[in-house]
Amino acid sequence: xNRFPKWVIHLGLGIICAAMMVPFYWVLKTSLTGENIFAYxxxxxxxxxxxxxxxxxxxxxxxxxxxxxxxxxxxxxxxANVVLNAMAGFxxxxxxxxxxxxxMLFLSCMMIPFQVTIIPAYLITKEIxxxxxxxxxxxxxxxxxxxxxxxxxxxxxIPKSLIDAARIDGVPDWMIIFRxxxxxxxSAIATNIILAFIWxxxxxxxxxxxxxDNDMQTLPLGLARFLTVVEDSTxxxxxxxxxxxxxxxxxxxxxxxxxxxxxxxxxxxx
Amino acid sequence: xxxAIRRKRTRELLLIWFFxxxxxxxxxxxxxxxxxxxxxxxxxxxxxxxxxEFAGLYHYEEMLIYDDVFWQAFWNTAIFMASxxxxxxIALMVAILxxxxxxxxxxxxxxxxxxxxxxTVAVGIIWQWLYNExxxxxxxxxxxxxxxxQGIPFLETASLALPAVIVAxxxxxxxxxxxxxxxxxxxxxxxxxxxxxxxxxxxWMRFRRITLPLLRPxxxxxxxxxxxxxxxxxxxxxxxxxxxxxxxxxxxxxxxYRVAFKLAKFDYAAALTIVNFLFFVFLAWLxxxxxxxxxxxxxxx
Numbered sequence: 001x002n003r004f005p006k007w008v009i010h011l012g013l014g015i016i017c018a019a020m021m022v023p024f025y026w027v028l029k030t031s032l033t034g035e036n037i038f039a040y041x042x043x044x045x046x047x048x049x050x051x052x053x054x055x056x057x058x059x060x061x062x063x064x065x066x067x068x069x070x071x072x073x074x075x076x077x078x079x080a081n082v083v084l085n086a087m088a089g090f091x092x093x094x095x096x097x098x099x100x101x102x103x104m105l106f107l108s109c110m111m112i113p114f115q116v117t118i119i120p121a122y123l124i125t126k127e128i129x130x131x132x133x134x135x136x137x138x139x140x141x142x143x144x145x146x147x148x149x150x151x152x153x154x155x156x157x158i159p160k161s162l163i164d165a166a167r168i169d170g171v172p173d174w175m176i177i178f179r180x181x182x183x184x185x186x187s188a189i190a191t192n193i194i195l196a197f198i199w200x201x202x203x204x205x206x207x208x209x210x211x212x213d214n215d216m217q218t219l220p221l222g223l224a225r226f227l228t229v230v231e232d233s234t235x236x237x238x239x240x241x242x243x244x245x246x247x248x249x250x251x252x253x254x255x256x257x258x259x260x261x262x263x264x265x266x267x268x269x270x
Numbered sequence: 271x272x273x274a275i276r277r278k279r280t281r282e283l284l285l286i287w288f289f290x291x292x293x294x295x296x297x298x299x300x301x302x303x304x305x306x307x308x309x310x311x312x313x314x315x316x317x318x319x320x321x322x323e324f325a326g327l328y329h330y331e332e333m334l335i336y337d338d339v340f341w342q343a344f345w346n347t348a349i350f351m352a353s354x355x356x357x358x359x360i361a362l363m364v365a366i367l368x369x370x371x372x373x374x375x376x377x378x379x380x381x382x383x384x385x386x387x388x389x390t391v392a393v394g395i396i397w398q399w400l401y402n403e404x405x406x407x408x409x410x411x412x413x414x415x416x417x418x419x420q421g422i423p424f425l426e427t428a429s430l431a432l433p434a435v436i437v438a439x440x441x442x443x444x445x446x447x448x449x450x451x452x453x454x455x456x457x458x459x460x461x462x463x464x465x466x467x468x469x470x471x472x473x474w475m476r477f478r479r480i481t482l483p484l485l486r487p488x489x490x491x492x493x494x495x496x497x498x499x500x501x502x503x504x505x506x507x508x509x510x511x512x513x514x515x516x517x518x519x520x521x522x523x524x525x526x527y528r529v530a531f532k533l534a535k536f537d538y539a540a541a542l543t544i545v546n547f548l549f550f551v552f553l554a555w556l557x558x559x560x561x562x563x564x565x566x567x568x569x570x571x
Contacts (some may be wrong), residue, residue: 006372013367016360017381022382026407027396040276083294087289102294109301111554115502115523116547117304119311119530119539140300143293160570202389204505209531213520220391226508229396238399241392250388256380260449 031238053239061241062235066222070201073118073137073218077200082143082192088143088183089151089208091187106145114140115205122209131210137218141200147192156186190258194251201248219244296316305547318536326541340542343525346432346547347500350439350521351553354496357440358489361447366481368448369455375497379452383445390442394509397438401510425511428518434518435510439522446490454488455481493557495568501550522546 011015057063073139092103121140130136159179166176182189202218213215217225223244226237312330315323333340360373364382368375386392400407401424409421423432427493458481466476507513513528520528526546532541 004370007371009367011390013364013378016364016367017378020382020444022407023393023396023400023441027402030399044350084292088293091286091289094282094286096283102290105294106297109297110303111551112301112547113498113502113550115504115526117301117308117544118527119536119543120304120307120480121300122530123307124303139296143296145297146549148293159562174301174367183559184346202387202391202505204391205388205510205527208508214341220389223389223395225389227509234399237395241395243389248389249384252384253380260383 004038006178017044027238027241029256031235031242032116035237043069050151053233053235054243056233056236057243060233061222061240062214063222064242066217069134069216070218072134073203073207074200076134076138077141078159078196079194080138081144081147082189083144084183084184085147085192086151086189088148090155092152092178093155099120106148108147108175118205121206124209132213132216136214137203137207138200138208140206141196141203144196144199146193147188147195150188151185154185156183194255194258196222197251198248274503280534304392308540308543308547311537312544314537325537329538332538333541333545336521339517339525343520343522346518346520347421347522347549349432350500350503353436353440354500356466357444358447358451358492358496360440361444361492362391362485362489364444365451365455365477379448379519382448384441384446388442390503390505393438393511394506395443395538397434397441398504398510401434409480411511426515428515431511431515431518435506438510439506440505443495443499449490450491450495451485452540454485456470458484490557494554497550497553497557501546 029046032051032052033046034186092099117208125136125139130139163265166180190210202220203218204224207218208219208224211221223240226240312323313327315325315328340348368378368382379424398407401409402408403421403423403426405422406421408424409418412418413421422430424430462480462484463476466480471479500521502523504527505526507519507521508527511519522542523546526539526542529535529542
C-alpha cells in the first residue's frame with residue numbers, strides 16, 4: 001500500500017475519524033446549548049455554552065443513587081471475576097480426572113449467549129430471592145469463560161522451574177500463588193478488570209428484567225427511563241448521556257493498551 | 271510413604287475442585303440449567319400462576335405457521351447479520367490505512383476504537399437524535415445539500431428504520447473489527463511482501479495473494495462477532511425504535527423480551543428462545559465449516 005501519497009492516507013483517515021467523532025460532538029454540543037435544540041438551521045458551534053443541564057440532571061433525577069448502584073454492581077463483578085477466573089484458570093493448569101470434560105463444558109457454555117437464557121435465568125433469580133438486588137444484577141457476570149482461558153494461558157507461561165525452586169526452598173503453596181503467580185500475571189489481571197468493568201457498567205438487559213424498584217436502577221436503566229419520561233428536556237437527556245459516557249471513556253483511555261491487547265488475545269487464537 | 275503421597279494428592283484434587291466450583295456453579299445456574307429449562311418450558315403450557323401442562327409441539331406450530339411477527343423478527347435478524355460484511359469491509363480499509371507507517375496513526379486508532387467501549391444505551395440515544403426528523407444532523411445535511419425538501423423520519427419509516435439501526439450498530443462495532451484485523455495484519459511477515467515485490471507482483475496482487483489469505487482467521491473472527499452481535503443487539507433496538515414501526519426493526523431477542531416480560535407468555539417465549547438458539551448454533555457451525563473447521567478453536571492442552 002505504499003503507492004498512496006501520505007496526504008491521501010491522512011485524508012481518508014481524517015474523514016473516517018470525523019465520521020466516528022461527529023455523534024460525540026453533536027451530543028456534547030446539544031448538552032451545552034439547549035436553546036438551539038429547536039432552532040433551524042442548527043448551529044455547528046455551540047453558542048453561549050453553559051452547564052445548566054448538567055445541574056438539572058443531578059437534581060431532577062436520583063443520579064447519584066444510580067451512580068452508586070452502578071458502582072456497587074461493577075465492584076462486585078470486577079472483584080468476583082478476577083478472583084474466580086484466576087482460581088478456575090489455576091485449576092485448569094493442573095492435571096486431574098475430568099479436565100477434558102470441564103474444558104469442553106466451558107467451551108460449549110461460550111456458545112450459549114446470555115440473551116437466550118433470560119427467561120429461566122429470571123425464574124432462577126426469583127427462586128433464590130435475588131430479584132431487585134445488587135448481587136442479583138452481578139451474579140450472572142461474576143465469572144467469564146474467556147477470562148478463565150486468559151488466566152490459564154498466563155499461568156501456563158510461568159516457568160515450572162521457578163515454582164519447583166520455591167517448593168524446594170520450602171515456600172508453602174499459598175505463598176507461591178501470592179508471591180510468584182499473581183505478580184507474574186499482572187497483564188491477565190488488568191485485562192480482566194477492564195473487560196469486567198465495561199461489561200457490567202454497560203449491562204442493560206439483565207438489570208432491566210430483574211430490577212423493579214426505582215432505588216435499585218443503574219445508570220443505563222436510568223438513562224433509558226429518562227428517554228421515555230421526559231421528552232421535552234433534550235438538553236438534560238444529552239447531559240445525562242455525557243455523564244454516563246465519561247467514566248467508561250476515561251477508563252478506556254487510561255488503560256487503552258491492556259484493553260486492546262486483552263480483547264485480541266482473549267478472542268483470537270484461530 | 272505411599273499413604274502420605276496419596277493424602278497429598280487427595281488434598282490437591284480437593285483444592286482443584288474447590289477452585290473450579292464457583293465458576294462452574296455460575297455457568298450451571300446461568301447457562302446450562304436455563305437452556306435445559308427453556309427446552310422443557312417450550313413443550314408446556316405454563317405461566318407463573320398455574321401448574322404446568324404438557325403442550326407437545328403447540329408453541330412451535332403456533333410460531334412457525336401462524337406467527338407473522340416471529341418470521342419478521344427472524345428475517346430482520348438475518349438481514350442484520352448479512353450487514354456484517356459491510357462493516358468488516360470498511361474496517362479492513364481502515365485497518366490497512368492505520369497499518370501504514372504514518373505520523374499519528376495511534377491517534378487515529380484510538381479515535382476509531384472509541385465508540386466500542388461506549389454504553390450502547392447512550393449510543394442508541396445519540397443516534398436517535400441524529401436521525402431526528404426536524405433537528406437531526408442527517409436531515410440537516412440532506413436539506414442543506416438540497417437533496418430533500420423536508421426532513422425524513424428515518425426511524426418512523428418502516429423501510430428505513432432497520433437500515434438506520436444497522437448503520438448505528440456498524441458505527442459502534444467498527445473499531446473492534448479494526449483492532450482484530452490490525453492484529454492480523456501485523457502478524458504477517460514483511461518478508462513475504464518483499465519477496466513478492468521482487469518477483470514483480472503489484473500492490474493489488476500482493477493484497478490478493480498474501481494479505482487476504484493470511485488474514486482469513488481474523489476476518490472469520492469478525493464474522494463470528496458480527497453474528498453474535500446480530501443475535502444479541504438488544505439495547506440499541508430497545509432505545510432507538512423499540513422494535514417499531516410495526517415490528518420493522520424487531521429482532522428475535524427483542525421479540526423474546528416482549529413476549530416474556532411484557533405479555534407474560536413465558537412458555538411461548540421459551541419456544542422462541544430454542545429456535546433462536548438452534549439458528550445461532552447452525553450459523554456458528556456453518557461458519558466453522560466454511561472456514562476450514564479450525565478457526566475459533568482454543569488451545570486446550
